[in-house]
Amino acid sequence: MAAKLRAPGFYRAGWMMALGVAFAFFLTWVIRASTGHSTFRHYISGEAITTVSILAVPLLFLVGIGGFDYWFYWAMGRPTRPEDHSGHGARTWKDYFRINTDHKVIGIQYTVTSFFFLLVGGLIAMLMRAELAQPGAQFVDANTFNGLFSVHASLLIFLFVIPVFAGLANFVLPLMIGAPDMAFPRLNALSYWLLPVAGALMLGSFFAPGGAFADGWTAYAPLSTNAPIGQDFFSVGVQFAGASSIMTALNFLVTIITMRAPGMSFFRMPLLVWANFATSLLVVIATPFIAASQFFVLLDRGLGFNFFKAGNGGDVLMYQHVFWFYSHPAVYIMMLPGFGIISEIIAVKSRKPIFGYRMMAFSLLAIVVLGFTVWAHHMFTSGMAAWIRIPMAITTAIIAVPTGIKVFSWLATLWRGVLRLDTPMLFALGFLTTFTLGGISGVMLAMVPFDIHVSSSYFIVAHIHYVLFGGSLMTIFGGVYYWFPKMTGRMFDERLGKMHFWSTFVLFNLTFGPMHILGLQGMPRRVADYASRFADMNLFISIASFGLGLSTLIFLYNIVTSWRGGPVSVANPWRGMTLEWQVSSPPPIFNFDRVPTVVGGPYEYGVPGAVHGIFAPTPAAAGVGSGLARAPSE
Amino acid sequence: MSRRRSLTLAVVLALLAIGIGIALSYAIHWFPAQAATQARNTDRLYHVLVIACIPIFVLVTAVILYSVWQFHMRPGEELKDGPPIHGNTRLEVLWTAFPAALLLGMIAYSFVVLHDNEKKPAREIHVGVTAQQFAWSFQYPPAVTGGAPVESDQLYLPKGESVQFRLHSKDVIHAFWIPAFRLQEDVVPGITVQYRATPDRLGTYPIVCNLLCGIGHSLMRSAVHVIPPAQFQAWIQSRLRAAGQGAGASPSATVAGAPSSTSTAGAASK
Numbered sequence: 001m002a003a004k005l006r007a008p009g010f011y012r013a014g015w016m017m018a019l020g021v022a023f024a025f026f027l028t029w030v031i032r033a034s035t036g037h038s039t040f041r042h043y044i045s046g047e048a049i050t051t052v053s054i055l056a057v058p059l060l061f062l063v064g065i066g067g068f069d070y071w072f073y074w075a076m077g078r079p080t081r082p083e084d085h086s087g088h089g090a091r092t093w094k095d096y097f098r099i100n101t102d103h104k105v106i107g108i109q110y111t112v113t114s115f116f117f118l119l120v121g122g123l124i125a126m127l128m129r130a131e132l133a134q135p136g137a138q139f140v141d142a143n144t145f146n147g148l149f150s151v152h153a154s155l156l157i158f159l160f161v162i163p164v165f166a167g168l169a170n171f172v173l174p175l176m177i178g179a180p181d182m183a184f185p186r187l188n189a190l191s192y193w194l195l196p197v198a199g200a201l202m203l204g205s206f207f208a209p210g211g212a213f214a215d216g217w218t219a220y221a222p223l224s225t226n227a228p229i230g231q232d233f234f235s236v237g238v239q240f241a242g243a244s245s246i247m248t249a250l251n252f253l254v255t256i257i258t259m260r261a262p263g264m265s266f267f268r269m270p271l272l273v274w275a276n277f278a279t280s281l282l283v284v285i286a287t288p289f290i291a292a293s294q295f296f297v298l299l300d301r302g303l304g305f306n307f308f309k310a311g312n313g314g315d316v317l318m319y320q321h322v323f324w325f326y327s328h329p330a331v332y333i334m335m336l337p338g339f340g341i342i343s344e345i346i347a348v349k350s351r352k353p354i355f356g357y358r359m360m361a362f363s364l365l366a367i368v369v370l371g372f373t374v375w376a377h378h379m380f381t382s383g384m385a386a387w388i389r390i391p392m393a394i395t396t397a398i399i400a401v402p403t404g405i406k407v408f409s410w411l412a413t414l415w416r417g418v419l420r421l422d423t424p425m426l427f428a429l430g431f432l433t434t435f436t437l438g439g440i441s442g443v444m445l446a447m448v449p450f451d452i453h454v455s456s457s458y459f460i461v462a463h464i465h466y467v468l469f470g471g472s473l474m475t476i477f478g479g480v481y482y483w484f485p486k487m488t489g490r491m492f493d494e495r496l497g498k499m500h501f502w503s504t505f506v507l508f509n510l511t512f513g514p515m516h517i518l519g520l521q522g523m524p525r526r527v528a529d530y531a532s533r534f535a536d537m538n539l540f541i542s543i544a545s546f547g548l549g550l551s552t553l554i555f556l557y558n559i560v561t562s563w564r565g566g567p568v569s570v571a572n573p574w575r576g577m578t579l580e581w582q583v584s585s586p587p588p589i590f591n592f593d594r595v596p597t598v599v600g601g602p603y604e605y606g607v608p609g610a611v612h613g614i615f616a617p618t619p620a621a622a623g624v625g626s627g628l629a630r631a632p633s634e
Numbered sequence: 635m636s637r638r639r640s641l642t643l644a645v646v647l648a649l650l651a652i653g654i655g656i657a658l659s660y661a662i663h664w665f666p667a668q669a670a671t672q673a674r675n676t677d678r679l680y681h682v683l684v685i686a687c688i689p690i691f692v693l694v695t696a697v698i699l700y701s702v703w704q705f706h707m708r709p710g711e712e713l714k715d716g717p718p719i720h721g722n723t724r725l726e727v728l729w730t731a732f733p734a735a736l737l738l739g740m741i742a743y744s745f746v747v748l749h750d751n752e753k754k755p756a757r758e759i760h761v762g763v764t765a766q767q768f769a770w771s772f773q774y775p776p777a778v779t780g781g782a783p784v785e786s787d788q789l790y791l792p793k794g795e796s797v798q799f800r801l802h803s804k805d806v807i808h809a810f811w812i813p814a815f816r817l818q819e820d821v822v823p824g825i826t827v828q829y830r831a832t833p834d835r836l837g838t839y840p841i842v843c844n845l846l847c848g849i850g851h852s853l854m855r856s857a858v859h860v861i862p863p864a865q866f867q868a869w870i871q872s873r874l875r876a877a878g879q880g881a882g883a884s885p886s887a888t889v890a891g892a893p894s895s896t897s898t899a900g901a902a903s904k
């Protein structure tokens with residue numbers, strides 16, 4: 001038992017978390033006693049203890065689970081245990097609940113955890129739609145309802161869409177560039193374990209006095225700075241989720257720059273790698289801004305700072321500028337990896353090279369740059385200086401050009417191909433149509449007079465779900481089906497996959513399509529109740545959304561049963577050229593038994609005799625590879 | 635069917651779809667009643683945008699459906715690949731330049747509408763709008779009433795006269811949205827936000843708080859009554875009498891020339 005309490009794992013995490021609470025108790029006691037709170041009743045304050053606890057307990061959980069062990073050993077001068085990769089691979093399901101440095105294990109940990117939060121976020125959405133089926137109050141009061149949509153959005157943004165892309169890329173990206181692992185495996189393990197922490201904080205806010213944080217995922221000040229304690233769970237949860245994405249993004253950047261196989265020049269990288277390169281740039285530049293915005297809120301709340309208190313010289317609009325300087329790029333953080341997935345699927349399933357490969361890569365970089373020039377389009381009606389609307393509207397319209405290039409290039413890739421219309425491809429084609437609609441409504445929102453009418457209305461709810469559900473989630477489903485054989489070594493059920501696609505596609509449009517009209521008609525978003533003239537359409541939307549929720553069960557059933565007992569998959573079921581398909585399914589523990597040498601582009605379908613990577617017998621391979629650039633600086 | 639004939643058929647069907655789409659865009663009741671000149675401009679902008687976007691959406695779906703129809707894998711083609719086409723510079727330049735031009739055209743038009751909607755009229759009245767959790771109140775300054783200031787929890791506006799709203803918040807941010815005018819701005823604590831409207835249709839229309847402001851947000855609604863100018867005067871007089879003063883106010887003072895202030899509606903000043 002004593003050994004268990006000392007070894008990294010849940011036991012050690014347990015007592016360390018208790019230590020965290022004790023520390024919070026002690027710290028607040030000492031500070032309050034020393035600042036003149038003399039009676040015992042004043043020694044302790046539940047609110048102060050909670051605020052310190054939600055910072056200390058998660059950190060000590062990470063220490064307990066073993067996230068920092070290596071660095072502690074090193075810092076204390078004790079002999080570090082060199083990474084011998086003995087922990088690679090997962091032998092039983094229990095291995096997924098431990099610190100593990102294998103990128104394939106971490107990829108699955110990431111993906112499964114994110115899908116757990118998708119289900120929770122989806123269930124919360126069902127509750128909201130039940131409440132909104134009729135005007136008036138049915139199931140929940142207004143405060144709970146405000147908490148529901150705030151947690152729904154926060155979970156699905158910070159704990160589903162962003163990390164699930166990091167999870168899929170964690171699994172396939174090192175394989176795609178011919179690397180044995182990520183550049184920093186221990187950092188990789190730590191960034192995964194930050195996620196459950198962030199999720200627990202956000203869900204835990206429901207148990208806080210005063211209820212969950214209830215001012216939207218945008219948490220505008222000064223509403224958030226005056227909210228009950230549940231708000232702190234959001235502010236701190238975002239720090240952990242943000243730290244996780246920054247660490248993963250740094251890891252991806254270094255991995256892509258330094259760990260490509262011989263011959264894998266930048267313009268031989270699959271577009272999924274390009275997409276994650278671009279996304280990681282966005283993450284490392286933008287994420288510190290949302291961290292800052294939430295620290296400001298935390299300081300205003302906890303220590304009486306005046307960042308956003310208008311009466312005390314604070315600037316209310318400042319919050320929105322800092323917040324959107326992250327949260328607009330975040331839209332692309334949630335979209336570019338999906339673009340990468342779609343490029344992989346469409347090239348392989350159309351049996352053609354990606355049309356305009358270089359322009360596809362350049363348009364990603366153009367989006368990265370332009371993505372930082374449009375944030376105030378979320379603030380056209382915020383009361384900011386009027387002139388800012390002009391440049392922001394122009395850049396917002398222009399950023400549609402690189403996105404358009406990508407859509408047209410995918411269409412041209414389809415043209416004259418030999419199309420395999422299986423589940424991953426159906427999701428890719430479904431994505432193209434729904435995402436185009438989301439893009440079109442986005443362009444319309446760049447038109448200031450129109451935005452002045454619909455800003456913050458249900459039109460925005462429709463638009464964001466066409467982008468994040470019809471866009472991101474479609475690509476995620478497509479990607480999960482596409483790499484499922486590689487990740488698990490088994491095939492999914494194709495018939496159920498098609499059923500899942502069609503039910504999702506139809507019910508998605510029935511759920512979110514009518515919301516455009518609701519918004520134009522004058523229904524605001526984030527309301528627990530609405531005027532009776534919107535009743536019919538809301539009932540329709542609620543019924544469709546329940547069907548949409550149920551369609552997810554088809555997916556779950558398919559994935560669970562196929563993972564447990566689906567037919568065994570061959571190494572390369574889709575006849576893909578990229579490197580991840582050239583190793584067994586699931587891949588060997590160290591990815592490549594022989595180091596691959598890349599000799600051509602990743603999508604040379606239809607070119608007679610073309611190959612992307614070769615696995616020559618080890619000594620001879622050096623001769624082939626030496627003629628090709630390996631310089632990391634390339 | 636030969637490739638040429640199927641292509642012709644597809645083009646015809648796509649053109650038909652564009653026609654139906656545009657017809658539908660006129661048939662659908664997108665908006666609530668138009669009750670301000672700004673609403674007319676914005677709705678026209680919306681229709682132009684929809685008409686510009688329909689062909690693009692139809693083009694994307696048509697290419698997908700045509701590819702599915704013509705290029706799907708047939709039995710026996712399991713090992714067949716498509717032609718190795720890597721790109722086409724002329725096409726790529728075209729689909730960069732054409733959307734860019736279209737987008738810039740749309741944005742230019744939207745700026746024209748924005749300018750029209752916000753330009754300063756020769757005469758306008760000022761009405762104060764105060765938001766607090768979770769209610770609206772409206773202040774008519776002496777320049778409008780010709781006597782003491784008048785306050786009301788419903789908004790009354792004379793038809794055909796330009797009005798500039800001056801928005802104040804007592805607590806958190808709200809948004810003052812009149813869907814029938816197609817106009818809104820946030821009501822921000824610490825600053826005064828302004829915007830202009832010219833109501834041009836009699837009737838009563840909803841006022842909605844459109845920015846989450848707390849527990850009562852969804853019920854923070856009010857109404858605007860657009861009434862004939864004479865009736866507006868009578869309403870002001872009755873409010874003044876109710877407050878026990880203002881019996882001798884001169885009606886001519888009710889509309890004041892706009893004092894020079896910020897030149898653009900929506901501008902915020904500390």
Ligand SMILES: [Cu+2]
Nearest residue numbers: 328331377378
């Ligand atoms: Cu944005």
Ligand SMILES: [Cu+2]
Nearest residue numbers: 843845847851
């Ligand atoms: Cu409100």
